[in-house]
Amino acid sequence: MPGPSTASPPPTSVYLQVLGPVRVLVGDEDVSVGGPVPRALLARLAIAAGEGVSDDALIDHLWGAAPPRTAKLTLQGYVARIRKILDPHRPGSLSRVLTRRGNGYALEPDATDWQQFTALSAEGRHLLAAGDASGAADVLDTALDHWRGDAYADVADSDAIAVEARRLDTLRLDAVEDRMEAALALGDHGAAAAHLDVFTRKHPLRERAWELLARAHYRAGRPGDALDALRRARETLAEELGTDPRPSLLSLQASILAHDDVLTPPIPSAAPIAATAPAAPDPFAHNIPLALTPLVGRRGQLAEVGELLRTHRMVTLTGAGGMGKTRLALEVARIRSDTDGPWLVELAGALDSSQVADALATALGLTVSGGVDALADVLRGRELLLVLDNCEQVVDPAAAVATAILTRCPAVRILATSREPLFTTGEFVYEVPPMTDGEDVQLFVARAAAQIGTFAPDAEERDLLTRLCAELDGMPLAIELAAAQCRTLSVRQLISHVDDRFALLRGGPRTNARHTTMLAAVEWSYQTLTESQRRLFQSLAVFEGGFDLDAARLVVGDAALLGDLGALVDKSLVSVTGGDPRRYRMLETMRGYAARVRDPEQTALLRRNHTRWICDLADAAFVGLRGPDSSRWMRRLDLDFPNVRAALDATVDDPDTYLRIAGGICWYWYRGGHVAEAITRLSPALASAGGQIDPVSSPVRVRAVAGAAVIHYLAGDLPGLFTALGLLTDLAATVADPVSRADAESTLAFFEAGSGLIEQARAHAQASLEFGLRAERPFTAAEALMCLGTADFRAGEYDAAAEHLDEAVRVASGHGYGWCEASSLWIGAKADLAQGRWGGPAEAKLARMIRVCESNADLTSWLVGLATLAYAAFRRGDHETAATLTAVVDRQGTSIGYRPAAMDPVDLAAYDAELRAGLSPTELEDGRVRGAALDRDEVSELVSSAVA
Template sequence: MLIGMLEPTAATPPPTSVYLQVLGPVRVLVGDEDVSIGGPVPRALLSRLAIAAGESVSDDALIDDLWGAEPPPSAKVTLQGYVARIRRVLDPHRPGSRSRVLTRRGNGYALELDATDWQQFTTLARAGRTHLVEGDATSAAETLDAALDHWCGGAYADVTDSEAVSVEANRLDALRLDAVEDRMEAALALGEYGSAAARLDAFTRRHPLRERSWELLARAHYLAGRPGEALDALRRARETLADELGTDPRPSLLTLQAAILDHDVALTPAPKAPAAAQPPAPPAAPDPFAHNIPLTLSPLVGRAPQLTELATLIRTHRLVTLTGAGGMGKTRLALETARRREDADGPWLVELAGAREKSHVTDAIATAMGVTISGGSDPLAAVFRDRELLLVLDNCEQVLTPVADFVDTVLSTCPRVRILTTSREALGAAGEFVYEVPPLSEGRGGEAVSLFVQRASAQSRGFEPDDAEHELISTLCTELDGMPLAIELAAAQCRTLSVRQLIANIDDRFAVLRGGSRTNARHATMQAAVDWSYHSLSPSEQELFQSLAIFSGGFDLDGARAITDSPDLLTDLGSLVDKSLIIVVGGDPRRYRMLETLRRYAALVRQPELTAAVRERHTRWVCEMADGAHYGLRGPQSTDWMRRLDLEIANVRAALEACLHDDETYFRIAGGVYWYWYRSGHVAEALSYLDQALRHRDCPIQGERLSPTRVRAVSGVTLIRYLAGDMAGLLEAFGYLAELHTRTDDDVARTEAALILAFFEAGSGLVEQAREHAGHALARALRTDEPFTHAEALMCLGTADFRGGDFESAGRYLDEAVRVAAENGYGWCEGSSLWINAKTDIAQGKWGGQAEGKLVRMVRVCESNGDLTSWLVALATLAYALFRRGDHDTAAELTGFVSRQGALMGYDPQAMDPVDLARYDRELRAEIPADRLEAGIARGRTLTRARASALVAEAERQ
């Protein structure tokens, strides 16, 4: 990021402490000052980064959290703007990228705070519980009171729309409830029976499903001499649990009821002897129900957010299933989650990879726990009935039904048992929460790179990558989908191959990715890991899996239907999703994608005949989409088409690569989507494909009639070279288009070419030729009722008159062009006509109202149509009009903003229009005082799109 790079390099003042409060509304203290972060989105961004506890969170993850499945096109730039704002607030003496608090790491951001109230709370709450266990009720009460004093409402109370923040808020709220119960336990130990009973009565009404609170309430009433009220509390607890959950209370509640009825002396706390008089506690007897989680043989890299989230999920859901493709790290994440548990009787790991039927499941569980049973699930569930433990069932995918049956039996009879399963497919059991394990985070500072470096260092002594190698490793990890197993297998090859060689051979990844654990055949090679999933598919599922791998970058249901004629498409697609071979991306309609490793595997097992068939269907589908886009981008659905092509552009590229030697098909696709490249500013990509249209330009044209697809593609390359500011290339394409457009029998393609010729003829001073071409196009548009041709022809006639100096006639044509384009939803032509009309006003000195009004309207049209290049043109021209009006500060800020955004896109409006925009820019820079200009441009380069839009609105009001 360039934000902050223009700040002076004066000595940096000492850092100011930053303290974050989230146990209530989010509040930030910088030093002693309570500072404002801003509205809901900045607070959500700050909260999401705080939850990561110093770990980097990628741009994509932040955008997903802030805007969901359909972020705005400007999401990345808007995110940068929010980051810049937070940096200025949190670290005012070290703004921009030099901030010590909010730092850029790889492709994400990390927040490094001095202290937070939730950290202080959890530390105190943990210490309070320790005092309670040790029998020091006084210290426990004091410490827990100090912990609870940090709360002033629900956690993250004013951040409500972020799913990740909501999960963390639920976790913290649950810890608060635990601490309240601990404090009530301490109150009973201190003899505060009456006050504890009153507080617990209110507490159980607010949180009626917390069984420990009911037990504490019953004990408080009993110790206060009210056994009847104690039994009534237990009755209400049973009824509440039965009504709300359909379950019986846990055994300890029933035991307490019996003790109250028997007036058991154990319920009354014994007076404490002085510390010196207490006999030493006898050594604890070994507990056969301890755990069997194996020790870790290598450190876990990353996964902090997932571990935090899973800890919360297991508290709130008694059955959690980790799903994901083979090699995604499900088992490792489950084991690390289990290691962090503090269950009285566990946790326990059961490996089910070798199980094939129900008896194998129960036998494996009994063996793992060292018990002898017969008779299936019921006797085994009886073993767990009074236990508090976490059961980890690993690799369940081949015994889903037996595991689901067992889980149902245990969870319905064993109230303190929780189950964590790993499977490439969900169990489908009642109450199951399915958690899809994500890939490792990418980027230079991401988890994937860290894992590769750590494992490669262990395999190859002295492996210390430099900056260049870190970039290569980041590229390699992205190619490997951030999949832990693939990354570890690649790292193991560093003894034989360099990172650069690994990337060069990644197309043959199943030959490279091998050398894994000899004790786990499924993870010995990447191919073995995928084989395990693939061979579990039915024949129709296997064929669909192979077929869908033809898509690049994702697909939707209509795309899937286009490349397969399977009558069971929905059923088989759902099965592939369930088995983690297809990922659901989201959106409406839903989109899907396949990990690159799985795509390569599908290509490896796919027969040549099927490859040829699905490639042909995929290309036909892209052709039909390109046909629709060519006209759709010129009408009221243009925004929808821009959004669709944003999603499908990888498939467009794949189809173009596949038909490189089929001119007709190639030009049909490239000629259909060039308006998308033009409006989104993808200049380099457009030229890389469209220049193919000029490859035969040196061959003499004979008498044959040319295909309209080539003419359309040459029209596209002419426009794109104009956009790129390549004047020599533009003249070359223009000459070839002039030669071709009369050689086609297709009247539509010939008319489109004539309009492009007219536009550039007008711009180069060939006014009469421009009028002739535009006039022919206008006549045809009126004859055939083509509104987009009508609007473009009027715009070209207006441009010709503008260049010819007839400003009055130009204004009439351009006003009519704006009207026709607006009525028919042709946003690009509406905006472009407004632009030329504004330049007509500027040429006559009509700033101070007319020109600015047209340019502001152009900005709004471009924003609503997702037309980024025209949007920057409008802002650059508006900057000049404001400069002429005397508003030098806003003019300089917009100039800086356009410069920054154009650099990000690889697009320069002044190079595109060297006649007017370049001159405007020179005059503006020459006449605004240098210090004022530089300061304004510096501010403009840090503007968000939202702030730039606000500047436009302010200019409109003045």
């Protein structure tokens, strides 16, 4: 007899609506995805239309320049919640609607209203052009019925969504005008005029709508109203834009005055009416070349630049050579519908203003004399887009010509491409970004397939391609040149050769000398620099990841570099990444070229300066990470950690310098849960610190070995911890520096107390406390008091423990030492639990501990607090809270490779085992589902509710 079926239930259709407030229909049910953040996440994924959006892009969209430290984990929680709602029968990673795509996510609903609308509006326009006005009216009515309000009405407060909302709104207005065109063709002149009168008052800059209104009035037998509409159109455009109306509007006015037969309304008929169909653009009224390869990706940039050209008469696309500026500009031009067509003006050979004007005249097929003034007179009445390509070769002449044309030709717009801005009045500078979100991999696959016939990379190859494209800075030219090598090399081989990218990246089109090789593309820009700019360009390449202005001055050794830095930014050789203070970075391709042309003596000097800067940074971080500015220091080190890694790599053969850096930033590793990296980096500390004691270097060794001890403790690595403590014992007995000795004694006391060596712990802690009080070092005193309280707790002397720990909390809190405050609260809570004091005292301490960890960006201690609070909830019988908090700890701890129970095998391990044994499998599974859906704020709310 067959058993019960295990087949999954059929999927329920998912319909996404964004033409109004974001709304989701699962089957016939209108479901809620939660608050503004999950709706914004859903909206950002919807914009991508099934393409992957990277974690980093989503985090930037949701939280901007200041995301929470656990942003990636919080993002995963939102994704889990949305998956459960949209695809309840296929939870988690099995979801068919919200899928993991590379290093991001993709949303693939069964249908979306915006895609249905755009398809129908395009069909309606096609029917209108073909003369089927009746069919067009029906289709356009159906398309416009999809709108329930402004697109993305409840989430349009981010740049990405606002741009998409404006794009959709523009398509909506186009569809309304098409519908009015159909109404006129069907003879419904009066109703069309009434509708268009309201429409033009609401959208007074839509010139086509004014023309339609004038036609409707004229055909309804009201020529005076038609002329009045055109008069209002002229006045509105002059007042709002300072321009004359487009030529077609002026021509319509002349036709009305002459009672031209072309304006006579046709007899309404069910048959297709071709007379009033909009004229198709002349395919030869432009010189934009046909694309020889399909455009891959860049959908977002196409929409953004198209929108910018609606509101700015000059837009300049900037970026490094090979970033795809020209291709993007041509695609933007190709989809425009200017009356007199878009025109490409190649400036590669121009040298001065007259030659720029000649290039423009040649492109337009004009024969004029008198230079740019005469050219502007010819273009004055035309509506067109000029694409000025490669302006970096003639920046000043191109700027002069552009200004002359824009000030005299109201219907002309300019889209320029340049490696640096033209700095003309009214110019909007748009920096073309690298390709990301999987578009870079798509480009590689498409270009590689063109070389080798077919190319269908498997999952492993796609991961390798993601890595390769990141190494190539997401630069389209570099990706295409790498793809061209697929005839010779595999993807894995390409990655292994990417360090020699200028030998690898060659074989570009012979028709473009500057793009034949990556070396040629960069070399051209480098040759335009002055001597001081070249030297700064070479010097800044020593930074890994990024830098700010102060770091640049310290490492380069030039206090007056701001002018040259600005020039490098203008020429797209250095990128600005935002922030306050501003941060900068160089693409790896630029860094590679700089290293290629930099002389060895300059390199050695820069390396020394860079190491000295990082040493000073580590010294300051060692103090700052334990003070009231610890969160700021965590953010600072997040930004500069690539430079820290580079300095560690450069000083591995210089033990004292290496230990100075590693010891200084150990608390960054600890708080962020970077356990594996910390252990790997601190291994040399254990290997070198055990040699002959040097009174000069021993304070540096104490810092590094103490850091190694706490990191091995965090990892639950007892052998590594005992090795570090043995070395620290020797150092504490011999180090001459009293501050270092007190730090060593506090560290030893904490671990001695934890392992039951009570008297040794008290002796070390008391010595450290006496020094801290005598030297007025509150951080040292707070740590010593915490260690005395820990020793009391292990000895079962709970009253003494409470006294020492309360004092430790007071001193640490009063001086902003968040880690010590949180740790003292935790030990105090464990003492309460040991006495059966759950249901109040323990939970209150843990809730405060968790708040302190949140404000200090201390992720690992935050997880410890949650794990301990879960046990307290379990002991008082609140199994739901216990299971949910345990799930949060499991999920977020797994993401960073950290288990609180492994760190504390005495207490937390016992708590965890007892809790899991006491909860049923159903309770644990339900808790896992709840915990996966919680974001950081919701966890905080749960913590607050857990305090009885």
